[in-house]
Amino acid sequence: MSIFISFILAILSSMLIDNVVLSRFYGICPFLGVSKKVKSSLGMGIAVVFVIVIATVICWPLYTYVLVPAGIAFMDTVAYILVIASLVQLVGLFIKKKSPALYESLGIYLPLITTNCAVLGVAQSNTDQGLTFLNALANGVGTSIGFLLIIVTFSCVRTRLESANTPKAFKGLPIALITAAIMAIAFMGLQGLFSGIKL
Protein backbone atom coordinates (compact mmCIF):
# COMPACT_ATOMS: atom_id res chain seq x y z
CA MET A 1 0.00 0.00 0.00
CA SER A 2 2.84 2.33 0.85
CA ILE A 3 4.35 1.66 -2.59
CA PHE A 4 1.06 2.58 -4.20
CA ILE A 5 0.82 5.84 -2.25
CA SER A 6 4.37 6.82 -3.06
CA PHE A 7 3.66 5.99 -6.72
CA ILE A 8 0.65 8.33 -6.72
CA LEU A 9 2.64 11.02 -4.91
CA ALA A 10 5.48 10.74 -7.41
CA ILE A 11 2.98 11.16 -10.26
CA LEU A 12 1.40 14.19 -8.62
CA SER A 13 4.71 15.79 -7.83
CA SER A 14 6.13 15.47 -11.35
CA MET A 15 2.78 16.67 -12.67
CA LEU A 16 2.24 19.74 -10.50
CA ILE A 17 5.32 20.71 -8.49
CA ASP A 18 7.94 20.02 -11.12
CA ASN A 19 5.65 20.82 -14.00
CA VAL A 20 7.20 19.80 -17.27
CA VAL A 21 6.66 23.06 -19.13
CA LEU A 22 6.62 25.67 -16.40
CA SER A 23 9.51 24.57 -14.25
CA ARG A 24 11.55 22.05 -16.24
CA PHE A 25 11.18 23.79 -19.62
CA TYR A 26 10.63 20.66 -21.70
CA GLY A 27 8.34 20.94 -24.69
CA ILE A 28 8.12 24.70 -24.96
CA CYS A 29 7.90 24.51 -28.76
CA PRO A 30 4.54 22.70 -28.93
CA PHE A 31 3.43 24.60 -25.83
CA LEU A 32 3.73 27.84 -27.77
CA GLY A 33 2.98 26.49 -31.22
CA VAL A 34 0.01 24.15 -30.94
CA SER A 35 -1.89 26.01 -28.23
CA LYS A 36 -3.90 28.43 -30.31
CA LYS A 37 -7.03 26.28 -30.26
CA VAL A 38 -8.33 24.06 -27.47
CA LYS A 39 -9.06 21.19 -29.85
CA SER A 40 -5.58 21.01 -31.33
CA SER A 41 -3.92 21.33 -27.94
CA LEU A 42 -6.04 18.46 -26.64
CA GLY A 43 -4.99 16.31 -29.60
CA MET A 44 -1.33 17.15 -29.12
CA GLY A 45 -1.54 16.54 -25.37
CA ILE A 46 -3.14 13.13 -25.69
CA ALA A 47 -0.65 12.05 -28.35
CA VAL A 48 2.20 13.15 -26.05
CA VAL A 49 0.79 11.19 -23.08
CA PHE A 50 0.57 8.10 -25.26
CA VAL A 51 4.11 8.32 -26.61
CA ILE A 52 5.81 9.34 -23.35
CA VAL A 53 4.32 6.46 -21.37
CA ILE A 54 5.26 3.83 -23.96
CA ALA A 55 8.71 5.37 -24.47
CA THR A 56 9.38 5.25 -20.72
CA VAL A 57 8.32 1.63 -20.55
CA ILE A 58 10.72 0.73 -23.36
CA CYS A 59 13.69 3.03 -22.65
CA TRP A 60 14.25 2.24 -18.98
CA PRO A 61 14.67 -1.55 -19.41
CA LEU A 62 16.69 -0.96 -22.57
CA TYR A 63 19.16 1.14 -20.61
CA THR A 64 19.29 -0.95 -17.46
CA TYR A 65 19.32 -4.44 -18.93
CA VAL A 66 21.02 -3.94 -22.29
CA LEU A 67 23.17 -0.82 -22.54
CA VAL A 68 24.67 -0.86 -19.04
CA PRO A 69 25.69 -4.56 -18.96
CA ALA A 70 27.19 -4.19 -22.43
CA GLY A 71 29.24 -1.22 -21.29
CA ILE A 72 27.88 1.17 -23.87
CA ALA A 73 25.79 3.31 -21.53
CA PHE A 74 27.06 6.39 -23.38
CA MET A 75 24.96 5.39 -26.39
CA ASP A 76 21.80 6.16 -24.43
CA THR A 77 20.80 9.30 -26.34
CA VAL A 78 21.12 7.56 -29.70
CA ALA A 79 19.13 4.57 -28.47
CA TYR A 80 16.38 6.73 -26.96
CA ILE A 81 15.92 8.89 -30.02
CA LEU A 82 15.73 5.74 -32.18
CA VAL A 83 13.14 4.21 -29.86
CA ILE A 84 11.06 7.39 -29.76
CA ALA A 85 11.23 8.05 -33.48
CA SER A 86 10.30 4.49 -34.45
CA LEU A 87 7.59 4.44 -31.80
CA VAL A 88 6.05 7.57 -33.27
CA GLN A 89 6.17 6.14 -36.78
CA LEU A 90 4.71 2.79 -35.67
CA VAL A 91 1.89 4.40 -33.70
CA GLY A 92 1.16 6.64 -36.68
CA LEU A 93 1.17 3.65 -38.99
CA PHE A 94 -1.17 1.72 -36.73
CA ILE A 95 -3.58 4.60 -36.42
CA LYS A 96 -3.52 5.24 -40.16
CA LYS A 97 -4.40 1.62 -40.90
CA LYS A 98 -6.80 0.78 -38.10
CA SER A 99 -8.57 3.85 -36.89
CA PRO A 100 -9.30 6.72 -39.26
CA ALA A 101 -11.32 8.42 -36.54
CA LEU A 102 -8.32 8.51 -34.22
CA TYR A 103 -6.13 9.63 -37.09
CA GLU A 104 -8.43 12.51 -37.71
CA SER A 105 -7.86 13.87 -34.22
CA LEU A 106 -4.26 12.85 -33.50
CA GLY A 107 -2.65 12.11 -36.84
CA ILE A 108 -1.24 15.49 -37.73
CA TYR A 109 0.35 15.96 -34.32
CA LEU A 110 2.12 12.61 -34.23
CA PRO A 111 5.10 13.47 -36.47
CA LEU A 112 5.76 16.56 -34.37
CA ILE A 113 6.30 14.47 -31.24
CA THR A 114 9.68 13.16 -32.38
CA THR A 115 11.06 16.67 -32.02
CA ASN A 116 9.22 17.35 -28.77
CA CYS A 117 11.91 17.59 -26.12
CA ALA A 118 9.55 16.41 -23.37
CA VAL A 119 9.71 12.82 -24.64
CA LEU A 120 13.48 12.56 -24.91
CA GLY A 121 13.91 14.71 -21.81
CA VAL A 122 11.86 12.35 -19.66
CA ALA A 123 13.59 9.23 -20.96
CA GLN A 124 17.00 10.78 -20.48
CA SER A 125 16.43 12.25 -17.03
CA ASN A 126 14.88 8.98 -15.81
CA THR A 127 18.13 7.15 -16.36
CA ASP A 128 20.43 10.09 -15.58
CA GLN A 129 18.92 10.36 -12.11
CA GLY A 130 19.04 6.60 -11.63
CA LEU A 131 15.35 6.19 -10.82
CA THR A 132 13.81 2.78 -10.19
CA PHE A 133 11.41 1.45 -12.80
CA LEU A 134 8.33 2.36 -10.78
CA ASN A 135 9.59 5.89 -10.17
CA ALA A 136 10.53 6.25 -13.82
CA LEU A 137 7.04 5.16 -14.83
CA ALA A 138 5.52 7.59 -12.34
CA ASN A 139 7.72 10.34 -13.73
CA GLY A 140 6.63 9.51 -17.27
CA VAL A 141 2.93 9.39 -16.45
CA GLY A 142 3.07 12.49 -14.26
CA THR A 143 5.10 14.51 -16.73
CA SER A 144 2.89 13.68 -19.68
CA ILE A 145 -0.36 14.35 -17.81
CA GLY A 146 1.17 17.58 -16.54
CA PHE A 147 1.93 18.52 -20.14
CA LEU A 148 -1.65 17.75 -21.21
CA LEU A 149 -3.02 19.75 -18.29
CA ILE A 150 -0.88 22.77 -18.92
CA ILE A 151 -1.23 22.90 -22.70
CA VAL A 152 -5.04 22.65 -22.51
CA THR A 153 -5.22 25.29 -19.78
CA PHE A 154 -2.91 27.54 -21.73
CA SER A 155 -4.92 27.17 -24.94
CA CYS A 156 -8.08 28.16 -23.04
CA VAL A 157 -6.32 31.32 -21.86
CA ARG A 158 -5.01 32.02 -25.33
CA THR A 159 -8.41 31.83 -27.00
CA ARG A 160 -9.52 34.52 -24.58
CA LEU A 161 -6.37 36.53 -25.24
CA GLU A 162 -7.20 36.66 -28.95
CA SER A 163 -10.15 38.91 -28.26
CA ALA A 164 -8.44 40.92 -25.52
CA ASN A 165 -7.23 44.41 -26.22
CA THR A 166 -3.47 43.95 -25.95
CA PRO A 167 -0.87 46.56 -26.98
CA LYS A 168 0.13 46.11 -30.59
CA ALA A 169 3.70 45.04 -29.87
CA PHE A 170 2.51 42.36 -27.45
CA LYS A 171 0.03 40.72 -29.85
CA GLY A 172 0.58 37.00 -30.33
CA LEU A 173 3.60 35.37 -28.73
CA PRO A 174 4.85 38.07 -26.32
CA ILE A 175 1.60 38.26 -24.38
CA ALA A 176 1.37 34.46 -24.46
CA LEU A 177 4.81 34.26 -22.85
CA ILE A 178 3.88 36.79 -20.18
CA THR A 179 0.75 34.72 -19.48
CA ALA A 180 2.93 31.64 -19.17
CA ALA A 181 5.08 33.52 -16.68
CA ILE A 182 2.05 34.26 -14.54
CA MET A 183 1.07 30.60 -14.72
CA ALA A 184 4.60 29.66 -13.68
CA ILE A 185 4.30 31.94 -10.66
CA ALA A 186 1.04 30.23 -9.76
CA PHE A 187 2.69 26.82 -10.04
CA MET A 188 5.58 27.98 -7.87
CA GLY A 189 3.01 28.26 -5.11
CA LEU A 190 2.55 24.50 -5.22
CA GLN A 191 6.10 23.84 -4.06
CA GLY A 192 6.17 22.13 -0.73
CA LEU A 193 2.72 20.69 -1.32
CA PHE A 194 3.69 17.23 -0.08
CA SER A 195 6.36 18.26 2.39
CA GLY A 196 4.05 17.48 5.31
CA ILE A 197 3.34 13.92 4.18
CA LYS A 198 5.50 11.25 5.70
CA LEU A 199 5.91 7.83 4.16
Next chain:
Amino acid sequence: MSSVGYLILAIAILVILLATFIISFVAYRRTPLPKGCEHLKMDDQKCSSCGHSECSFYKGEEKE
Protein backbone atom coordinates in the same frame (compact mmCIF):
# COMPACT_ATOMS: atom_id res chain seq x y z
CA MET B 1 26.92 -14.25 -20.71
CA SER B 2 30.32 -12.78 -21.34
CA SER B 3 30.83 -9.05 -21.77
CA VAL B 4 31.60 -9.50 -25.46
CA GLY B 5 28.33 -11.34 -25.89
CA TYR B 6 26.50 -8.48 -24.19
CA LEU B 7 28.23 -5.99 -26.45
CA ILE B 8 27.22 -7.88 -29.56
CA LEU B 9 23.67 -8.17 -28.26
CA ALA B 10 23.51 -4.44 -27.51
CA ILE B 11 24.86 -3.46 -30.90
CA ALA B 12 22.44 -5.89 -32.54
CA ILE B 13 19.59 -4.25 -30.64
CA LEU B 14 20.71 -0.81 -31.72
CA VAL B 15 20.92 -1.93 -35.34
CA ILE B 16 17.47 -3.50 -35.05
CA LEU B 17 16.16 -0.22 -33.63
CA LEU B 18 17.66 1.70 -36.51
CA ALA B 19 16.19 -0.73 -39.01
CA THR B 20 12.78 -0.50 -37.33
CA PHE B 21 12.95 3.26 -37.50
CA ILE B 22 13.86 3.38 -41.17
CA ILE B 23 11.34 0.73 -42.18
CA SER B 24 8.53 2.26 -40.17
CA PHE B 25 9.42 5.71 -41.45
CA VAL B 26 9.27 4.62 -45.06
CA ALA B 27 6.12 2.61 -44.43
CA TYR B 28 4.47 5.55 -42.71
CA ARG B 29 5.26 7.81 -45.62
CA ARG B 30 3.93 5.31 -48.13
CA THR B 31 0.71 4.39 -46.36
CA PRO B 32 -2.13 6.35 -47.90
CA LEU B 33 -4.20 8.51 -45.63
CA PRO B 34 -7.45 7.02 -44.37
CA LYS B 35 -10.62 8.15 -46.07
CA GLY B 36 -11.85 11.54 -45.01
CA CYS B 37 -8.50 12.65 -43.71
CA GLU B 38 -6.98 13.81 -46.98
CA HIS B 39 -7.33 17.47 -46.27
CA LEU B 40 -6.39 17.56 -42.62
CA LYS B 41 -4.14 20.44 -41.79
CA MET B 42 -2.90 22.17 -38.72
CA ASP B 43 -5.44 24.60 -37.37
CA ASP B 44 -3.16 27.50 -37.98
CA GLN B 45 -2.60 26.44 -41.58
CA LYS B 46 1.06 26.68 -40.65
CA CYS B 47 2.90 24.45 -38.30
CA SER B 48 4.26 26.98 -35.91
CA SER B 49 5.39 24.53 -33.27
CA CYS B 50 8.46 23.55 -35.18
CA GLY B 51 9.22 26.86 -36.78
CA HIS B 52 8.31 27.77 -40.27
CA SER B 53 8.24 25.49 -43.27
CA GLU B 54 11.68 24.09 -42.50
CA CYS B 55 10.41 21.17 -40.51
CA SER B 56 10.42 18.19 -42.84
CA PHE B 57 7.51 16.61 -41.08
CA TYR B 58 5.38 19.58 -41.83
CA LYS B 59 6.29 19.59 -45.49
CA GLY B 60 5.46 15.91 -45.60
CA GLU B 61 2.03 16.63 -44.17
CA GLU B 62 1.46 19.34 -46.71
CA LYS B 63 2.38 17.13 -49.62
CA GLU B 64 0.08 14.30 -48.64
Next chain:
Amino acid sequence: MSREKGYTKKNFLKGLIAENPLFVSILGTCPALATTKSIEAALGMGLLFTVVLICSNILVSLLRKLISEEIRTPAYIVIIATFVTMVKMMTNAFLPELYSTLGVFISLIVVNCIVLGRAEAYASKNNVFDSLIDALGMGIGYTVALLIMAFFREVLGSGMITFGTIFTFIPKFSIPILKCVKDGVVIYDYSIQMFQNPAGAFIVFGLILAVIAFVKNRKAELKAYQEKQEKLKKAEAARLAAAAKANETSGGDK
Protein backbone atom coordinates in the same frame (compact mmCIF):
# COMPACT_ATOMS: atom_id res chain seq x y z
CA MET C 1 26.13 27.20 -59.40
CA SER C 2 26.34 30.84 -60.26
CA ARG C 3 26.76 32.92 -57.18
CA GLU C 4 26.31 36.59 -56.69
CA LYS C 5 29.01 38.66 -55.10
CA GLY C 6 28.99 38.85 -51.32
CA TYR C 7 26.83 35.74 -50.99
CA THR C 8 29.05 34.30 -48.26
CA LYS C 9 28.78 37.43 -46.16
CA LYS C 10 25.02 37.57 -46.61
CA ASN C 11 24.76 33.87 -45.83
CA PHE C 12 26.66 34.39 -42.60
CA LEU C 13 24.80 37.50 -41.51
CA LYS C 14 21.31 36.14 -42.10
CA GLY C 15 21.66 33.78 -39.14
CA LEU C 16 22.60 36.68 -36.91
CA ILE C 17 19.82 39.11 -37.67
CA ALA C 18 17.30 38.51 -40.44
CA GLU C 19 16.73 34.83 -39.66
CA ASN C 20 17.91 34.70 -36.06
CA PRO C 21 16.81 31.23 -34.94
CA LEU C 22 15.63 32.24 -31.48
CA PHE C 23 14.20 35.73 -31.82
CA VAL C 24 12.83 35.64 -35.37
CA SER C 25 12.03 32.00 -36.12
CA ILE C 26 11.22 31.17 -32.46
CA LEU C 27 13.11 27.86 -32.63
CA GLY C 28 15.03 26.12 -29.88
CA THR C 29 13.09 27.78 -27.11
CA CYS C 30 13.55 25.03 -24.51
CA PRO C 31 17.29 25.51 -23.90
CA ALA C 32 16.85 29.24 -24.34
CA LEU C 33 14.62 29.36 -21.30
CA ALA C 34 16.31 26.66 -19.25
CA THR C 35 20.00 27.45 -19.59
CA THR C 36 20.01 31.24 -19.41
CA LYS C 37 20.23 31.63 -15.65
CA SER C 38 23.83 32.77 -15.96
CA ILE C 39 25.85 34.17 -18.82
CA GLU C 40 28.42 31.40 -18.52
CA ALA C 41 25.85 28.62 -18.83
CA ALA C 42 24.31 30.36 -21.84
CA LEU C 43 27.72 30.73 -23.46
CA GLY C 44 28.47 27.06 -22.85
CA MET C 45 25.14 25.98 -24.29
CA GLY C 46 25.63 28.22 -27.32
CA LEU C 47 29.10 26.85 -27.96
CA LEU C 48 28.03 23.20 -27.71
CA PHE C 49 25.08 23.93 -29.95
CA THR C 50 27.28 25.65 -32.53
CA VAL C 51 29.73 22.75 -32.56
CA VAL C 52 26.94 20.21 -33.11
CA LEU C 53 25.37 22.36 -35.81
CA ILE C 54 28.65 22.83 -37.68
CA CYS C 55 29.55 19.12 -37.54
CA SER C 56 26.12 17.92 -38.61
CA ASN C 57 25.85 20.51 -41.39
CA ILE C 58 29.25 19.52 -42.80
CA LEU C 59 28.55 15.79 -42.67
CA VAL C 60 25.04 16.13 -44.10
CA SER C 61 26.38 18.31 -46.87
CA LEU C 62 29.12 15.78 -47.64
CA LEU C 63 26.64 12.93 -47.75
CA ARG C 64 23.90 14.82 -49.56
CA LYS C 65 24.30 12.82 -52.75
CA LEU C 66 24.46 9.46 -50.96
CA ILE C 67 21.38 9.74 -48.77
CA SER C 68 18.21 9.03 -50.71
CA GLU C 69 15.23 11.29 -50.36
CA GLU C 70 13.18 8.57 -48.69
CA ILE C 71 15.32 7.99 -45.60
CA ARG C 72 16.61 11.53 -45.20
CA THR C 73 15.04 12.31 -41.84
CA PRO C 74 16.12 9.06 -40.08
CA ALA C 75 19.65 9.46 -41.40
CA TYR C 76 19.88 13.06 -40.21
CA ILE C 77 18.52 12.20 -36.78
CA VAL C 78 21.14 9.47 -36.36
CA ILE C 79 23.95 11.79 -37.54
CA ILE C 80 22.89 14.53 -35.16
CA ALA C 81 22.47 12.10 -32.24
CA THR C 82 25.98 10.74 -32.82
CA PHE C 83 27.52 14.21 -32.75
CA VAL C 84 25.54 15.13 -29.65
CA THR C 85 26.83 12.01 -27.89
CA MET C 86 30.39 12.93 -28.83
CA VAL C 87 29.98 16.50 -27.62
CA LYS C 88 28.38 15.24 -24.43
CA MET C 89 31.28 12.93 -23.64
CA MET C 90 33.81 15.68 -24.40
CA THR C 91 32.02 18.09 -22.07
CA ASN C 92 31.83 15.49 -19.35
CA ALA C 93 35.57 14.90 -19.63
CA PHE C 94 36.87 18.45 -19.95
CA LEU C 95 34.22 20.74 -18.46
CA PRO C 96 32.41 18.70 -15.78
CA GLU C 97 30.89 21.84 -14.23
CA LEU C 98 29.29 22.80 -17.52
CA TYR C 99 28.08 19.22 -17.94
CA SER C 100 26.37 19.17 -14.57
CA THR C 101 24.88 22.65 -15.04
CA LEU C 102 23.35 21.96 -18.44
CA GLY C 103 22.42 18.39 -17.51
CA VAL C 104 19.86 16.83 -19.78
CA PHE C 105 19.78 19.82 -22.10
CA ILE C 106 22.98 18.71 -23.81
CA SER C 107 21.17 15.56 -24.92
CA LEU C 108 18.19 17.62 -25.95
CA ILE C 109 20.22 19.30 -28.71
CA VAL C 110 19.22 16.17 -30.69
CA VAL C 111 15.60 17.26 -30.84
CA ASN C 112 16.41 20.93 -31.29
CA CYS C 113 14.46 21.97 -34.38
CA ILE C 114 17.23 24.30 -35.57
CA VAL C 115 19.76 21.53 -36.15
CA LEU C 116 17.36 19.25 -38.00
CA GLY C 117 15.84 22.23 -39.79
CA ARG C 118 19.21 23.49 -41.08
CA ALA C 119 20.17 19.98 -42.17
CA GLU C 120 16.93 19.56 -44.11
CA ALA C 121 16.58 23.02 -45.48
CA TYR C 122 20.13 24.07 -46.16
CA ALA C 123 22.88 21.49 -45.84
CA SER C 124 21.06 18.86 -47.91
CA LYS C 125 20.96 21.23 -50.87
CA ASN C 126 24.21 23.19 -50.69
CA ASN C 127 27.94 22.54 -50.83
CA VAL C 128 30.17 22.03 -47.81
CA PHE C 129 31.56 25.56 -47.60
CA ASP C 130 28.17 27.24 -47.80
CA SER C 131 26.79 24.82 -45.20
CA LEU C 132 29.67 25.59 -42.88
CA ILE C 133 29.09 29.33 -43.20
CA ASP C 134 25.37 28.84 -42.67
CA ALA C 135 25.99 26.76 -39.54
CA LEU C 136 28.45 29.33 -38.21
CA GLY C 137 25.99 32.16 -38.75
CA MET C 138 23.08 30.28 -37.21
CA GLY C 139 25.15 29.01 -34.29
CA ILE C 140 26.59 32.43 -33.46
CA GLY C 141 23.17 34.03 -33.90
CA TYR C 142 21.69 31.56 -31.43
CA THR C 143 24.55 32.04 -28.98
CA VAL C 144 24.20 35.82 -29.10
CA ALA C 145 20.45 35.51 -28.54
CA LEU C 146 21.06 33.24 -25.52
CA LEU C 147 23.63 35.70 -24.16
CA ILE C 148 21.21 38.62 -24.45
CA MET C 149 18.60 36.69 -22.47
CA ALA C 150 21.12 35.51 -19.91
CA PHE C 151 22.48 39.02 -19.44
CA PHE C 152 19.10 40.40 -18.41
CA ARG C 153 18.28 37.40 -16.25
CA GLU C 154 21.59 37.33 -14.41
CA VAL C 155 21.81 41.09 -13.86
CA LEU C 156 18.23 41.43 -12.68
CA GLY C 157 18.04 38.12 -10.85
CA SER C 158 21.33 37.89 -8.99
CA GLY C 159 22.41 41.51 -9.17
CA MET C 160 25.88 40.78 -10.42
CA ILE C 161 27.65 39.06 -13.26
CA THR C 162 29.80 36.21 -12.03
CA PHE C 163 32.52 34.51 -14.03
CA GLY C 164 34.58 31.48 -13.21
CA THR C 165 31.96 29.19 -11.67
CA ILE C 166 31.42 27.06 -14.79
CA PHE C 167 34.52 27.77 -16.84
CA THR C 168 36.84 27.00 -13.95
CA PHE C 169 40.00 27.70 -15.91
CA ILE C 170 39.48 31.43 -15.50
CA PRO C 171 39.78 33.01 -12.03
CA LYS C 172 36.51 33.58 -10.24
CA PHE C 173 35.36 37.18 -10.12
CA SER C 174 32.10 39.07 -10.20
CA ILE C 175 31.03 42.49 -11.41
CA PRO C 176 28.59 44.11 -8.98
CA ILE C 177 25.69 45.93 -10.64
CA LEU C 178 22.56 45.75 -8.55
CA LYS C 179 24.10 43.95 -5.61
CA CYS C 180 27.42 44.51 -3.95
CA VAL C 181 29.10 42.07 -1.58
CA LYS C 182 32.45 42.85 -0.02
CA ASP C 183 34.22 40.39 2.28
CA GLY C 184 31.00 38.46 2.76
CA VAL C 185 29.03 41.53 3.81
CA VAL C 186 26.12 42.63 1.63
CA ILE C 187 26.48 46.37 1.10
CA TYR C 188 23.46 46.90 -1.09
CA ASP C 189 21.07 44.50 -2.80
CA TYR C 190 18.51 45.59 -5.37
CA SER C 191 18.25 42.31 -7.24
CA ILE C 192 14.91 40.75 -8.13
CA GLN C 193 15.06 37.05 -7.28
CA MET C 194 12.16 36.19 -9.57
CA PHE C 195 14.26 36.56 -12.72
CA GLN C 196 16.29 33.52 -11.72
CA ASN C 197 13.09 31.48 -11.49
CA PRO C 198 11.21 29.92 -14.43
CA ALA C 199 8.70 32.77 -14.39
CA GLY C 200 11.47 35.28 -14.95
CA ALA C 201 12.65 33.37 -18.01
CA PHE C 202 9.21 33.59 -19.59
CA ILE C 203 8.91 37.28 -18.78
CA VAL C 204 12.33 38.19 -20.20
CA PHE C 205 11.69 36.22 -23.38
CA GLY C 206 8.24 37.76 -23.78
CA LEU C 207 9.53 41.29 -23.29
CA ILE C 208 12.39 40.81 -25.75
CA LEU C 209 9.95 39.49 -28.36
CA ALA C 210 7.69 42.47 -27.66
CA VAL C 211 10.56 44.91 -28.18
CA ILE C 212 11.44 43.21 -31.46
CA ALA C 213 7.80 43.35 -32.57
CA PHE C 214 7.68 47.02 -31.56
CA VAL C 215 10.75 47.91 -33.63
CA LYS C 216 9.43 45.94 -36.59
CA ASN C 217 5.98 47.53 -36.37
CA ARG C 218 7.47 51.00 -36.11
CA LYS C 219 9.62 50.42 -39.16
CA ALA C 220 6.67 49.08 -41.15
CA GLU C 221 4.46 51.96 -40.09
CA LEU C 222 7.11 54.54 -40.92
CA LYS C 223 7.54 52.97 -44.33
CA ALA C 224 3.80 52.89 -44.93
CA TYR C 225 3.55 56.54 -43.89
CA GLN C 226 6.35 57.57 -46.21
CA GLU C 227 4.81 55.68 -49.10
CA LYS C 228 1.49 57.30 -48.43
CA GLN C 229 3.08 60.75 -48.30
CA GLU C 230 4.85 60.14 -51.56
CA LYS C 231 1.64 59.00 -53.19
CA LEU C 232 -0.17 62.06 -51.88
CA LYS C 233 2.60 64.27 -53.16
CA LYS C 234 2.41 62.66 -56.56
CA ALA C 235 -1.37 62.99 -56.62
CA GLU C 236 -1.07 66.61 -55.56
CA ALA C 237 1.49 67.31 -58.24
CA ALA C 238 -0.67 65.62 -60.85
CA ARG C 239 -3.69 67.61 -59.70
CA LEU C 240 -1.76 70.84 -59.81
CA ALA C 241 -0.45 70.05 -63.25
CA ALA C 242 -3.94 69.21 -64.45
CA ALA C 243 -5.29 72.40 -62.89
CA ALA C 244 -2.55 74.45 -64.48
CA LYS C 245 -3.28 72.85 -67.81
CA ALA C 246 -6.99 73.48 -67.39
CA ASN C 247 -6.24 77.04 -66.38
CA GLU C 248 -4.08 77.48 -69.41
CA THR C 249 -6.63 76.16 -71.80
CA SER C 250 -9.45 78.11 -70.17
CA GLY C 251 -7.20 81.20 -70.07
CA GLY C 252 -6.52 80.65 -73.74
CA ASP C 253 -10.27 80.57 -74.37
CA LYS C 254 -10.76 83.96 -72.77
